[in-house]
Amino acid sequence: MSLLARLAPHLPYVRRYARALTGDQSTGDNYVRVALEALAAGERQLSESMTPRVALYHVFHAIWCTTGANLESSDQSLESFGDASRRLLKIAPRSRQAFLLTSLEGFTPSEAAQILDTDVSEVEQLIAAAQAEIDAELATEVLIIEDEPVIAADIEALVRELGHRITGVAATHDEAVKLAGDQRPGLVLADIQLADGSSGIDAVKDILKQFDVPVIFITAFPERLLTGERPEPTFLITKPFQPETVKAAIGQALFFHPARDRHAA
Template sequence: MNAAPQAELLRALPYARRFARAATGDRDRGDALVAAALRAPLPSLPPRLALYAAVARAAPSRPDETGLATPQRHMLLLTALEDLAVEDAAAVLDLTAEQAAAELQNGRDALRGVASTEILVIEDEPIIALDLRRLVEACGHKVVGVAATEADAVRKATQLRPGLILADINLGRGGDGSAAVARIQSGMEVPVIFVTAYPERLLTAEGVEPAFVVSKPFEPLALAIAVYQAVHPGRAPGL
């Protein structure tokens, strides 16, 4: 492992994995980026920022199928999903503050032209479900169903065949959102974003982990970017 204190790097790993998975749109490819980052010398930054920087350097640098450039994608993820200040994100990507701000603004502008998808929301709290519906529909997507229980989620996913699932983990008496997702994905391929107050339950490096995790309470932009990344993963067409 790199020269940075091992304990600090280990604490930063869940964040690096979340960033890498979101950047690639895939759990396994994201984890491979983190592994590559740990094998290479890290830049002289605090451990968490250094890992982000190494992941960004290892990521393919090319526009995705919608034309969003890699620096724009990374600035959006680092500031909204990873909650970095623009100055810290600039240091991660080796940009000036002015360059970083411009890439961030260009990325936000590009999000407005993204093609829509149909979404199933798995959430037992009616107010949160309504908020999720409002946010994703404001981004141009369509919520085709809301499920409050594990059984209802599996049934609606089978019937509606959504293009994306937004799921909470804790469904109260209605069961477990991650169990519902596992049952759904056993029968169909569909990207999933977990929107949860318990992200640590999904970033343990034990068992199967998701590609996308957004922490509650969430910023609208963070959710919008996660939806974009899930629908348009970070790879060129045909790859």
Template sequence: MPMLDTEALKASLPFARRFARALTGDQARGDAVVAACLRHGLPDLPGHLALHAAIAREVPEDPSSAVEPLSAIQRRLMLLTALEELSLEDTALVLGLSEAEATAELAAARENLKRAATTDVLIIEDEPLIAMDLRILVQQCGHRVVGLAASEDAALQLAEQHRPGLILADINLGRGGDGMNAVRRILRISHVPVIFITAYPQKLLTAEGLEPAFVINKPFDRLSVSIATYQAVSAGKVPIA
């Protein structure tokens, strides 16, 4: 293994785990990928990029499908730039592309996202303005919002009633309870992909108990919501690892 900045590597670990989970669509599979990368050795890149690069190489690239709007490289580009918030220069390094190649593929990926599959979405958020913003963003991504829940009980009721194909959940619901607990209750009755929304994603990636495969940083934007919803839905339907 090359000499790495171990402090930078440690600092990047929670976010690299998030990338692996988003790429594979599963907590256990994502963590297994990270463990394999650490065993096999990391590429000679700066510490904050080395693990991301190893993960991108560890997960096999499936052949593109005629019904699949994003190629494997486009998925990686979108996840690294939109969710991991890496610069285009750093993303190109991680994926072994030139900046020109990365720019062209990223532009194609953003255009292809318009053809992504749609689903019914339940939003769990106690702040009315944030819930409204999320509703607009989700609808702009082509999805249907089947309910807004401000509490655990309301979330469970709506999930039972509508059986959504995707859930977007805040962590702190104020007096309405806990978003993680709401999701635990829903997952007992339905297997559905979940995206958590938080200003502190590293607090959700502690290797203790239930952890999300998909996390959006607050404040969020349309692109991050778009790629997260696409990846969450498609990872459960299209094998990508």
């Protein structure tokens, strides 16, 4: 199989990563182009100990690190980027890489460690550092839709620990829609099955009719959302949940949601 055939399925994703890493599509594409040229010329090789996708990102990372800012235009400044890109570019480069590899590209910490030529422990530290910066900047109002008081209290504590504010805790569909209408949330954390037999899914649909807001479903019934039909939720956490999983999902949902900047403005 030719080199191009091996890498073709992964090229759109490494371009996406490069764009997010640099904050600019043309700059990101330049890095990808140089990485592919290095592979074609034999200056770089795909590691046989890695999967093709991990190996491609590993080569891209090596090119990005060695060329530094040489491929970036001299007149670029943070003001030329959107808010999400500016937030990313403020994060230290290595933390930015670890965060994007795991949150945007879906690599495991172990795979990210291979790509970054480090160990899992450092990757986890880098992700935590990036997450802390993101959480501090993205503080917002959060609506919790959860009918079990103990679980609701646990989620509320996690949300407050991250520096966010609670607009309310709803146990039913009607409560959730009313609370959202009274004070627009910047994030919704929703269960599926609610106290009076109503649906958290329906509550979220009705809230999204009013305004665009990121949603994280936290549920013991993930199969009700993972039906194969589109759209499916981007963020879905299964109960019982790990606190760190919820914290990471909150940061990612706020960071990457396209309406975040418009709401913040």
